[in-house]
Amino acid sequence: MSKAYNRVEWRFLTEIMSKMGFCEAWIKLIFNCISSVSYSILVNGEPRGNIVPSRRIRQGNPLSPYLFLLCSEWLNRLLQRAAQGNQIRGCSLCKTGPKVTHLFFADNSLLFCQAKLTELEAVQRILAVYEQASGQQINRGKTTLFFRKVVAEETKEEIINLLGVPEVKEYEKYLGLPAVVGRKRKASLNYIKERVWNKLQGWKERLLSQAGREVLLKAVMQVIPTYAMSCFKLPVALCEDIEKLIRKFWWGECGSVFNAKKSQGSYAWQSIWKFPTKAVPNRLEAISEAKVSSMIDPDSREWNMELLENCNLYRRKVIGSPVCSTCGKHEETTLHALWDCTAIQSVWGLNFKATQNDSHGISSFSDLIGLVELHQENLELFVVVAWSIWLARNKGRVNEPCAPLGKIFKAARSILSEFQTKRIPRQSVAPSNTVKWKPSRSNFYEVNYDRVVLKDSGEAGLGVVIRNEKGEVVGSLAEKIKLPDSIEVLEALAARKAILFAIELGLQRVIIEGDSEIIFKALSESCSDCSHIGHIIKDCKSISSLFQTHSFSHTRRQGNAVAHALAKRARKSFPLLVWMESVPPAVACLVHIDVIS
Secondary structure (H helix, E strand, O other): OOOOHHHOEHHHHHHHHHHOOOOHHHHHHHHHHHHOOOEEEEEOOEEEEEEOOOEOOOOOOOOHHHHHHHHHHHHHHHHHHHHHOOOOOOEOOOOOOOOEOEEEEOOEEEEOOOOOHHHHHHHHHHHHHHHHHHOOOOOHHHOOEOOOOOOOHHHHHHHHHHHOOOEOOOOOEEOOEEOOOOOOHHHHOHHHHHHHHHHHHOOOHHHOOHHHHHHHHHHOHHHOOHHHHOOOOOOHHHHHHHHHHHHHHHHOOOOOHHHOOOOOOOHHHHHHHHOOOOOOOOHHHHHHOOOHHHHEOOOOOOEOHHHHOHHHHHHOOOOOOOEOOOOOOOEOOHHHHHHHOHHHHHHHOOOOHHHHHHOOOOOOHHHHHHHHHHOOOOHHHHHHHHHHHHHHHHHHHOOOOOOOHHHHHHHHHHHHHHHHHHHOOOOOOOOOOOOOOOOOOOOOEEEEEEEEEEOOOOEEEEEEEEEOOOOOEEEEEEEEEEOOOOHHHHHHHHHHHHHHHHHHOOOOEEEEEEOOHHHHHHHHOOOOOOOOOHHHHHHHHHHHOOOOEEEEEEOOHHHHHHHHHHHHHHHHOOOEEEEEOOOOHHHHHHHHHHHHO
16 A cells, blocks of 8 residues: 555544444544644744644554554455455465465555456455545555466466556565465575575684674574574574584684694694604594593583593593603602602792691692691692693693793792782872862852863853852853854853853852963953954953952862863753753752862
């Protein structure tokens, strides 16, 4: 339908409700709701005219969709009556299934009938009656025909010439989903795979980190099929194709690790190839059968660190012997490598003596850490020393230079000391000479002014606040003006506005204070100012002569916070807002802070 809501006739709507059994009071109430609207046209920013419509229901009104459904119900009844009289015959999914003659989707409709001129003429008569009664009009530009494959070409041409609308080979999508899905669901929904592929082509996986790829896949790629999955069950083959694309993007283009050269590959594979051939006799055979899942504890779902011990590596045929490579006497476990080995006793020396005396009989390294905590010894130093021993052990395995055992403890203490020094938070030094607002002398009023540049709109804001010696607000204002050529001009205009505001309130003894040192010096000097702000300064001095007593003062931005906040508030002014004996609620807290400080 063309302009469906705009063409609904009110009389038709009331007749439909009457035929459907609605009471007269309800019909009148609905009629008053839809007929009481009127329109005006803005001419130069002012409403002109009073247009009273005679039909249409408003879009956006929560009642309008239900009223439009009532109008569509009459077209539904006409099509059902024609189907009962065998004027039109719909289609069914199977021989014994019910006939479907039409499907309505808001202002879009699907009509089903046989490819016969008699049935098409009946459909045209029904639509013509509906158009004449309801005021609706068929949108011929968006109307299309869809034929089954068995319809002859001659019949297609006759129907197209009769209706004057084009034919489509594949029915268009509705709300982003295919309206017709045949037996080949994968082919119908293959556009999802194409969308995923198109997205991946725009991303350069080699320029993204692993975390970046994960975010893009979860936030974008996995969301694309979600909408279609809410209506259709995606074929398994299609899901597998999408998963292949995602896996390829996640891992990137890579070949077999066993074909990689020595200078290529990740750090882990380079470390494996650095192992001496004698230390790892069957490294290729061991690697080819290894799985990542075997390195994970099935209970805790964490990395199994015990697998790095010599005895475990020996059982997995990674190394030729489980004996500790440092002392050459006992099987190497984590506890032996870091604590019990006779070769590293010189590292611990006389340190952690209480732990050494009670460590006999412990079975794991975690128990040893608990013993250090129990004796309240330096746990941080213990951990750093153990890490240094483990690092030296691993470097020795790959024939890399490492620190001698006699210097490990001293190096570990130096590392911990440096870490603790860097970790100490810097004490924030409170700024000296913090500027605060000070109340005026007795029987004087203090006038603070400031300005703000509103860059997004090419305008500026002026803020003025007047307070007595107790800090109580006498008056405040916020004004929005056109942005002048320079900041100095804007500051001078703010000072001039403050002086005029104090004159309008009838004040006689005032102190005019701002945070611009240039304006303060210009107002305080007795000689005339010949700069580009001289005429504004001269005007300020002339107006100030109307006061009984006045003086100019300078402060920093911290002491002028209220006037600055009012200048920011000018963004919402149109163009001037004045508050007597108060300030806007958002600025009241700043006034309170000035008083209590």
